[in-house]
Amino acid sequence: MSMRLFELMLWAAGNTILLSAISILIGFVIGLMVCAAKVSANPFLRIPGTLYVSLFRGVPLLVQLLLIYNLLPAVGIMVPSVVAAVIGLSLCTAAYQAENLRGGFQSVPRGLLEAADMVGMSPWKQLVRIRAPIAFRLTLPALVNEAILILKASSLVSVVGVIELTRMAQNLSASSFRPLLFYSVAGAMYLVICWAVAGGGSIAERMLRTGSRA
Amino acid sequence: MTRSAVLVRDVHKSFGDVEVLKGIDLAVPQGSTTCLLGPSGSGKSTLLRCMAFLEETTSGTIEINGQPLGFAETGDGRRTRLPAGDIRKVRSRIGMVFQQFNLWPHMTALGNVTEALVTVRGMKRKEANAKGEAQLARVGLGDRGHHYPSELSGGQQQRVAIARALALEPDILLFDEPTSSLDPELTGEVLNVMRELAGGGMTMVVVTHEIGFAASVGDKIVFLDQGKLLLDGPPSEIFGAPRHPRLQQFLETYLDRGAATLV
Numbered sequence: 253m254s255m256r257l258f259e260l261m262l263w264a265a266g267n268t269i270l271l272s273a274i275s276i277l278i279g280f281v282i283g284l285m286v287c288a289a290k291v292s293a294n295p296f297l298r299i300p301g302t303l304y305v306s307l308f309r310g311v312p313l314l315v316q317l318l319l320i321y322n323l324l325p326a327v328g329i330m331v332p333s334v335v336a337a338v339i340g341l342s343l344c345t346a347a348y349q350a351e352n353l354r355g356g357f358q359s360v361p362r363g364l365l366e367a368a369d370m371v372g373m374s375p376w377k378q379l380v381r382i383r384a385p386i387a388f389r390l391t392l393p394a395l396v397n398e399a400i401l402i403l404k405a406s407s408l409v410s411v412v413g414v415i416e417l418t419r420m421a422q423n424l425s426a427s428s429f430r431p432l433l434f435y436s437v438a439g440a441m442y443l444v445i446c447w448a449v450a451g452g453g454s455i456a457e458r459m460l461r462t463g464s465r466a
Numbered sequence: 467m468t469r470s471a472v473l474v475r476d477v478h479k480s481f482g483d484v485e486v487l488k489g490i491d492l493a494v495p496q497g498s499t500t501c502l503l504g505p506s507g508s509g510k511s512t513l514l515r516c517m518a519f520l521e522e523t524t525s526g527t528i529e530i531n532g533q534p535l536g537f538a539e540t541g542d543g544r545r546t547r548l549p550a551g552d553i554r555k556v557r558s559r560i561g562m563v564f565q566q567f568n569l570w571p572h573m574t575a576l577g578n579v580t581e582a583l584v585t586v587r588g589m590k591r592k593e594a595n596a597k598g599e600a601q602l603a604r605v606g607l608g609d610r611g612h613h614y615p616s617e618l619s620g621g622q623q624q625r626v627a628i629a630r631a632l633a634l635e636p637d638i639l640l641f642d643e644p645t646s647s648l649d650p651e652l653t654g655e656v657l658n659v660m661r662e663l664a665g666g667g668m669t670m671v672v673v674t675h676e677i678g679f680a681a682s683v684g685d686k687i688v689f690l691d692q693g694k695l696l697l698d699g700p701p702s703e704i705f706g707a708p709r710h711p712r713l714q715q716f717l718e719t720y721l722d723r724g725a726a727t728l729v
């Protein structure tokens with residue numbers, strides 16, 4: 253493979269990373285809101301929250317992406333395919349992240365909140381200072397897992413024409429007639445990115461376990 | 467006569483259909499140490515948690531320094547729940563030490579002690595740290611402020627929890643089996659801190675199975691059995707002969723906790 257083609261693959265891998273990272277981030281924010289809605293006592297929040305999760309977890313991501321890609325223009329919203337891809341990935345990961353967060357918040361030991369009650373912290377201060385930080389630490393392994401899943405699932409956005417790692421490998425295979433080479437390189441690049449994410453996750457977990465030293 | 471720090475009147479508490487406290491009357495004099503004894507399931511923790519409003523009583527009243535805790539009587543024999551702000555204000559006079567320490571794992575020892583000073587009492591960080599250091603020194607942990615709970619022994623964690631409660635200058639400290647989850651060799655360091663607090667005039671209510679501690683430090687022993695307050699008096703009277711058969715039976719199960727000298 254020539255240097256120029258390798259650089260093209262690297263550029264596409266960069267797109268994959270960027271696309272996934274942005275989707276994970278947006279998905280985290282939406283996930284937080286969906287989680288809050290799902291645990292709310294108010295049925296007007298709880299029912300849509302529950303529906304959201306079961307909908308986005310129950311429909312294959314590929315179908316969601318194709319739906320969004322075709323739905324947006326149909327209702328008169330013209331966006332580049334990359335935006336449609338980010339929307340699709342974000343909405344999907346948000347459903348999973350909402351469930352992870354809910355698990356995290358529910359796993360915060362009651363006693364820690366009773367201790368906060370006893371020193372006079374208001375519910376809001378407890379949320380900001382105690383519940384959220386502890387829930388986040390408990391959720392971190394699941395978040396790393398989700399990031400890896402989204403990195404791999406981002407290959408699906410190639411169907412709506414976004415040039416990321418998989419699509420680039422497809423294009424180069426077609427023009428060079430060497431699919432084995434380009435798909436192997438793409439596979440290796442996915443592997444390296446996922447290793448890096450998993451490694452970063454373990455380091456973060458270790459740092460958070462003994463506190464925030466280092 | 468000194469005013470009661472805690473006054474419990476005809477308190478009942480049910481969980482669903484099960485009545486756990488069946489009409490408790492108890493006065494905790496200021497500056498005294500009251501030790502709550504009783505078999506497992508007798509309602510000791512529930513009573514202590516009611517005094518902290520971590521559980522709501524089903525009926526009856528609890529006063530802290532003469533202020534109603536949680537509910538106000540409306541005169542016609544009914545009661546209304548007080549606003550959250552009022553509850554927090556009355557509760558701010560009380561500190562609680564839990565069996566499981568309940569330290570916040572993501573904060574250092576000093577962070578645990580100073581958290582409420584800063585976020586609740588609005589103290590400046592520097593001032594709070596100075597005060598926190600002083601409280602940690604008071605429980606013998608002046609050099610452990612920057613350790614996380616996971617880096618401390620159980621005895622040290624419990625002492626941090628005591629320092630956390632002390633930092634807010636409560637009038638009353640409640641302890642729910644503060645040494646029950648500690649290795650036997652670590653109970654002494656925690657009991658010593660409590661002994662010093664008692665000597666310093668702190669009002670304390672201590673649920674404990676450490677009979678030796680109760681007999682030597684308690685000004686008053688309360689024995690709960692099946693949700694009823696069976697005995698209430700000074701240790702000499704409660705532990706002296708003639709001894710109530712239920713208490714005798716109870717003491718015999720705690721020979722290794724300092725009860726041997728009494729039985």
Ligand SMILES: Nc1ncnc2c1ncn2[C@@H]1O[C@H](COP(=O)(O)OP(=O)(O)OP(=O)(O)O)[C@@H](O)[C@H]1O
Nearest residue numbers: 481482484486504505506507508509510511512513
């Ligand atoms: N939240 C709750 N819901 C239902 N039942 C409860 C609850 N908390 C306590 N109980 C019941 O109330 C009774 C008294 O419990 P409590 O914890 O006050 O006993 P205890 O005297 O502290 O016992 P131990 O020495 O084992 O700590 C027990 O039968 C217990 O099962």
Ligand SMILES: [Mg+2]
Nearest residue numbers: 510511512643
């Ligand atoms: Mg108990």
